[in-house]
Amino acid sequence: MPAELSIGTLLESEDAAPAKLNPAKFNRHTFWCGQSGSGKTYALGVVLEQLLLHTRLPLVILDPNSDFVRLGDIREGASAEVRDELATRDIRVLRHGDREGLPLHARFLDLPLRSRAAVLQIDPVYDAEDFNVMLHIEDEMQSMLRTGGMATVTEDGALVKFLRGSEDPARHRLATRLENLGIADWDLWSWGRDSVADVIDEKPDATVVDLGSFGTQPEMRSAALAVLDHLWLHREDRIPRLIVIDEAHNLCSPEPETPLHRLLTERIVQIAAEGRKYGLWLLLSTQRPSKVHPNALSQCDNLALMRMSSSRDLDELGSVFGYAPPSLLERSPGFAQGQALFAGGFVNTPVIVQMGARLTHEGGIDVSVPLR
Structure with a gap:
């Protein structure tokens, strides 16, 4: 197994030197951000593919926009070696309703009492x-x-x-x-069928929980809480897992309004504060740092920053992530699509990277303008 993950090229190297991350340092929480159109989700997919290829770290991906539901769908341009290797990975996509993939269910009575109460508002x-x-x-x-x-x-x-x-x-x-509230009729509940917890316990290489397949936020957040509650309740098993929360502001905002949203935020903050020693490591991805609860943000030891035009957001990043040089943070507004600053434990020194190409298909691609 290579000691590093190849994710693209160093932006200003004369010979297009490869940019690499240290996979061992994903045992720390990671914050990944970039404004809309920066290529944030595509670039995150590049890193997740490399983790699948070169580590045995199980991924649990909470996917509110259905962006990673094709993580097992390999592109035709991938080399035969990579194609054969990725084809051996156990990638399970759980989706609500009759969409392609495994059914996404949770056991209502398996939720902790406080979580059941929060679902009931x-x-x-x-x-x-x-x-x-x-x-x-x-x-x-x-x-x-x-x-x-x-x-x-x-x-x-x-x-x-x-x-x-x-x-x-x-x-x-x-x-x-x-x-x-219609809660008893939610299709989320397993009522005797297999649940998402059963899938996670089988330790597949990646479990993609398609939260975007739900029609309402309460049902989406209840599914996310069921996953995180289960991982936390079994933390003493000390099974290493990378918990990827895409569009994290949907689940862990600074000012949650409902009992369900408050408890979900509390659980993510708890994992951020205490999960590392149990092998529960977060990767929080969002458009702006101010959209994520500060007590989760402050626990991140790795930073991936794509284009960010807001000076206020850059100032906040600078104050939270002291290991990111201000001179590099200041360049973020000028980043082209797919360019990112990496700083923290998973790189030897802060670097600006042009991200490489995806090996698998992204689930949520931009809608193009129809032309005549």
């Missing part, structure tokens, strides 16, 4: 009474699950029926909330 403080009801029936439900008495509740529609079967009006309120 119940805040432990502001909705204390309803949360307390969930707290009081938790032991009963978990006991029934352990003994098999809860088997029928894992079937579609049975949870509402279980809650309605009690004479307790507080349980009826929970059932009404499930029905009114």
Whole structure:
């Protein structure tokens, strides 16, 4: 295995010297940013392909725009050697609905109590009474699950029926909330079928969770929370994983508004702060640093910066990532598409790179202007 990942060429080298990253340093969190049109997602795909080729690091990709759903679809221009090597990689794409790929499901009752409450838009403080009801029936439900008495509740529609079967009006309120919000009818829930957690536990080379296949943000965020909760609950297994969160502002914004969004942000910040020692390493990709929660941003030891025209954003990057030279940050507004500054642990010294070509197809490509 090569000691470095070849990702393109050094921009100002006389002989187009190859630009390389140290794969061992992906055991630190990475921040990847660039404004719209900078080539951010395409370039990120170049790096993920190299990680697939040259490491055994499992990738878990939360993909809100369906940009990486073709990560296993190899381009015709790839060499026979690369084609044969990539073809051996176990890349699984999980998608909502009847789209091509594996079905994307999660087990509602496997979520931690606070996560189930957040999906129901119940805040432990502001909705204390309803949360307390969930707290009081938790032991009963978990006991029934352990003994098999809860088997029928894992079937579609049975949870509402279980809650309605009690004479307790507080349980009826929970059932009404499930029905009114339509949560019990989400196709996300497995209700006895395989879940995304089962796929992750099989440790494929890449698990692409197509969040963009959902029609609503609550369902998309619930799927993301199910993945991150599962990884965090099993952190003591210490299985190294790179958790790639594309368009991270959708999941980890500075000012989340709903209980679900707040808990999801809290989980990502927790992984950023404590996940490294368990082998849970984040790669957060977004258009602007100000769109990502500062407590997640500040934990990143690697930086990939593409074109960024906002002086305010560049100032913020300079203050957070002190290892990125101001003289190179200042050049970012002039970057052409596909050019990037790399700084931090995964390069020996900060460099500006012209990214290489993709080996696989990107899922979300720009729509062209129709010409006459």
